[in-house]
Amino acid sequence: MSGTPPGLPDPAGDRDGRGDPTGDRDGWTGGGDGWTGGRGDRTGGRGDRTGGRGGWTGRFEDELLRLGLQPARARRLAEETAQQAAESATAPDALFGPAHLYARHLLTELNTAAPPAAVPPRATQPGATQPGAIQPGAIQPGAIQPGAVRPGAIQPGAVRLRLTGVGKRYRRRTVFSGVDLTVRAGEVTAIVGANGCGKSTLLRICAGLTRPTTGTVHRTRRVGFVPQDGGTAGWLTAGEHFRLFGAAAGLAARRAGSTGEHLAARLAWRPEPGQLAQHLSGGTRQKLNLVLGELHAPDLLLLDEPYQGFDQGTYLDFWKQVLAWRDAGKAVVVVTHLLHDLQHVNHVHDLGAAQ
Numbered sequence: 001m002s003g004t005p006p007g008l009p010d011p012a013g014d015r016d017g018r019g020d021p022t023g024d025r026d027g028w029t030g031g032g033d034g035w036t037g038g039r040g041d042r043t044g045g046r047g048d049r050t051g052g053r054g055g056w057t058g059r060f061e062d063e064l065l066r067l068g069l070q071p072a073r074a075r076r077l078a079e080e081t082a083q084q085a086a087e088s089a090t091a092p093d094a095l096f097g098p099a100h101l102y103a104r105h106l107l108t109e110l111n112t113a114a115p116p117a118a119v120p121p122r123a124t125q126p127g128a129t130q131p132g133a134i135q136p137g138a139i140q141p142g143a144i145q146p147g148a149v150r151p152g153a154i155q156p157g158a159v160r161l162r163l164t165g166v167g168k169r170y171r172r173r174t175v176f177s178g179v180d181l182t183v184r185a186g187e188v189t190a191i192v193g194a195n196g197c198g199k200s201t202l203l204r205i206c207a208g209l210t211r212p213t214t215g216t217v218h219r220t221r222r223v224g225f226v227p228q229d230g231g232t233a234g235w236l237t238a239g240e241h242f243r244l245f246g247a248a249a250g251l252a253a254r255r256a257g258s259t260g261e262h263l264a265a266r267l268a269w270r271p272e273p274g275q276l277a278q279h280l281s282g283g284t285r286q287k288l289n290l291v292l293g294e295l296h297a298p299d300l301l302l303l304d305e306p307y308q309g310f311d312q313g314t315y316l317d318f319w320k321q322v323l324a325w326r327d328a329g330k331a332v333v334v335v336t337h338l339l340h341d342l343q344h345v346n347h348v349h350d351l352g353a354a355q
């Protein structure tokens with residue numbers, strides 16, 4: 001399958017079939033044992049085959065316009081790209097990846113200056129889908145090839161996480177099997193799938209908190225993990241959390257406190273001295289959770305639906321933060337069931353339906 005834009009070399013050409021990571025093997029930890037034979041690949045079409053304004057092509061053209069391309073040129077590129085997808089009988093998002101990322105990629109290829117990454121304006125428009133509006137399972141299993149490298153990805157860096165043939169069984173029940181996943185510095189990967197398909201379990205395996213039944217896991221040493229819930233102690237203040245988690249990472253108390261407050265400010269939160277975590281709102285506790293995950297400046301951030309309870313502004317701040325991490329060269333894995341989150345990410349790994 002080729003995702004070559006009109007008149008350009010195949011953007012996926014240097015991304016398929018990558019070899020082993022180079023220069024970053026030190027500091028890796030491994031877990032799990034053995035291999036499983038079968039892969040969990042699922043293939044299929046996506047629902048977004050339309051070229052209308054609300055579809056991929058419309059978003060692609062909007063992004064080209066937003067990036068400053070002349071309307072006639074943006075329209076022509078959008079038409080040619082849609083035509084190319086039609087000719088290959090593949091939905092444009094499966095062929096080219098998220099519309100806004102592909103627009104940026106294309107402009108870079110065309111040697112046109114693209115602005116720094118930002119949350120796409122679509123997400124901030126009135127009536128934009130709110131967190132929680134799309135139900136789990138809305139993403140069709142097999143919509144996106146698991147582990148597929150999306151065209152339009154920003155320059156990939158060193159591998160921070162690699163799962164090979166990973167599977168998990170609880171007693172006789174197989175939760176998933178044959179998961180292959182590679183996450184590089186400067187990339188955001190989403191793990192999606194129906195309720196109970198094992199997203200949280202897979203993320204815990206990525207973090208080294210749960211042992212896989214089969215397969216191998218290699219990860220960089222500096223990992224930040226933000227669980228779906230819990231992760232904070234109700235009887236401690238935010239400052240005490242910063243110092244406690246900072247101490248575990250070898251940070252001096254003052255530095256941990258000031259770093260925590262700095263990170264909190266980026267989520268528009270100013271912790272009140274003396275306020276216990278149990279008296280924080282659910283959304284603010286999640287902010288605390290996020291800050292704790294980032295406190296020790298990890299290379300790899302593992303986030304399990306970390307925006308539960310966020311209002312819309314905080315949710316957008318969260319995604320801005322994710323994109324800032326990405327642009328700073330961190331690798332990010334986010335468990336989500338929100339379809340519109342996927343426009344922010346480079347890769348999607350679909351675990352499909354619960355087994």
Ligand SMILES: Nc1ncnc2c1ncn2[C@@H]1O[C@H](COP(=O)(O)OP(=O)(O)OP(=O)(O)O)[C@@H](O)[C@H]1O
Pocket residue numbers: 136170175193194195196197198199200201202
């Ligand atoms: N420690 C455990 N022992 C036995 N079964 C478990 C354990 N942890 C998880 N499971 C089971 O594994 C399956 C996957 O759970 P998991 O929480 O990973 O799914 P999920 O995709 O994250 O779900 P959701 O979308 O609802 O958050 C579920 O059926 C769950 O009951």
